[in-house]
Amino acid sequence: MKKIVFALLAVALVCQPADAQFLKKLFKKKKAKTEKLASPKTDGIDDAVQTAMADIATLDDNTNNRNAFMGIPLGIKGARFEKLLLEKGFAERKAEGKQTAKSYIYDGEVYGARATVSLAVSDQTDRVYAVDVTDETIYNSEKDVKARFLQVKQELQKVYGMGYVDNQGEAYTIQTRLGTVNLHYERGSLTSSYSLGFALDDAKAYKMAYSEMEEKEYEATPRKIENGLAAACNHTDLVGLGVLLFQNRTVKGAQATLKSYDYTLGKATAKVVPATFAMDGYQSTASLTRRKQTVTVITLTATDDVAAVCKDLKTYGFLSDDQKTWRQGKMTAVVATDKVGRVVLTLR
Numbered sequence: 001m002k003k004i005v006f007a008l009l010a011v012a013l014v015c016q017p018a019d020a021q022f023l024k025k026l027f028k029k030k031k032a033k034t035e036k037l038a039s040p041k042t043d044g045i046d047d048a049v050q051t052a053m054a055d056i057a058t059l060d061d062n063t064n065n066r067n068a069f070m071g072i073p074l075g076i077k078g079a080r081f082e083k084l085l086l087e088k089g090f091a092e093r094k095a096e097g098k099q100t101a102k103s104y105i106y107d108g109e110v111y112g113a114r115a116t117v118s119l120a121v122s123d124q125t126d127r128v129y130a131v132d133v134t135d136e137t138i139y140n141s142e143k144d145v146k147a148r149f150l151q152v153k154q155e156l157q158k159v160y161g162m163g164y165v166d167n168q169g170e171a172y173t174i175q176t177r178l179g180t181v182n183l184h185y186e187r188g189s190l191t192s193s194y195s196l197g198f199a200l201d202d203a204k205a206y207k208m209a210y211s212e213m214e215e216k217e218y219e220a221t222p223r224k225i226e227n228g229l230a231a232a233c234n235h236t237d238l239v240g241l242g243v244l245l246f247q248n249r250t251v252k253g254a255q256a257t258l259k260s261y262d263y264t265l266g267k268a269t270a271k272v273v274p275a276t277f278a279m280d281g282y283q284s285t286a287s288l289t290r291r292k293q294t295v296t297v298i299t300l301t302a303t304d305d306v307a308a309v310c311k312d313l314k315t316y317g318f319l320s321d322d323q324k325t326w327r328q329g330k331m332t333a334v335v336a337t338d339k340v341g342r343v344v345l346t347l348r
Contacts (some may be wrong), residue, residue: 062228067179067202074202078121122209129205134197145194168240175233203230239312249295304343
């Protein structure tokens with residue numbers, strides 16, 4: 001969700017000078033639940049029968065099958081989640097000052113490093129719909145944070161499967177039929193240090209909690225749920241990739257950018273630089289028109305969602321009168337669909 005920007009992530013826009021710059025999305029955690037708004041509703045969900053990431057192919061109905069954190073299913077009550085988390089060695093962080101409700105913040109070790117774990121808990125049902133994990137370590141260089149990023153990425157892939165590069169390389173998103181995981185790092189606004197963390201949600205619990213969120217324009221729209229499964233992933237960071245390719249318009253620079261997005265390079269010709277990406281049912285191709293060693297036109301064709309691509313263009317600072325032709329500085333982007341319904345994004 002850019003995307004998802006997920007349950008515990010919101011999108012903020014920061015203007016940057018020069019045409020090669022653009023509006024970047026930054027991750028911002030939601031406030032911890034410290035104020036009790038109302039008594040929780042009875043929803044008929046039995047915590048005891050919720051399973052943690054069972055094989056979806058083995059179940060006729062995945063209603064009780066949940067995305068999970070460290071083997072603990074999301075979508076259960078906060079108190080039960082806390083109990084299971086404490087049994088794994090985490091310690092509750094005691095809040096300072098008087099509060100009217102629990103903050104659901106814990107300290108412990110995640111993938112080999114000390115981390116803070118925060119739960120997003122629905123005010124209406126008291127159910128955990130998302131988890132945010134932040135490394136306690138502040139990284140002094142981009143090299144250091146990228147090394148940790150790669151380590152955590154590999155650990156997440158072992159648990160949740162393959163995903164896609166997101167937010168122009170500063171994030172990695174894994175969107176399964178049960179929920180979404182987003183790993184990200186960011187530079188401090190006034191320092192040269194970096195922080196890293198990841199957030200995950202349960203698609204069913206997130207959809208239930210979405211109605212109570214106040215700033216929905218900063219939230220990912222819930223996916224459609226059928227038989228307990230969310231719709232398959234149909235959107236990646238096409239716009240972010242396109243902008244990076246525009247900024248790196250030498251053939252070598254473009255090829256390096258495509259590889260950083262996990263695209264497989266094809267054989268370059270005198271006129272075109274090709275590449276492909278596939279993830280489960282999602283497919284994307286890049287065709288870069290070249291003039292000698294310079295890329296002149298960038299064409300990305302994917303089994304993507306037109307509305308989501310247009311939303312990303314707007315987030316990245318592009319403006320449009322017709323939702324087809326978009327402009328930002330010297331960049332022009334055109335959004336169309338081909339004969340088989342694939343999205344075609346062209347930048348020049």
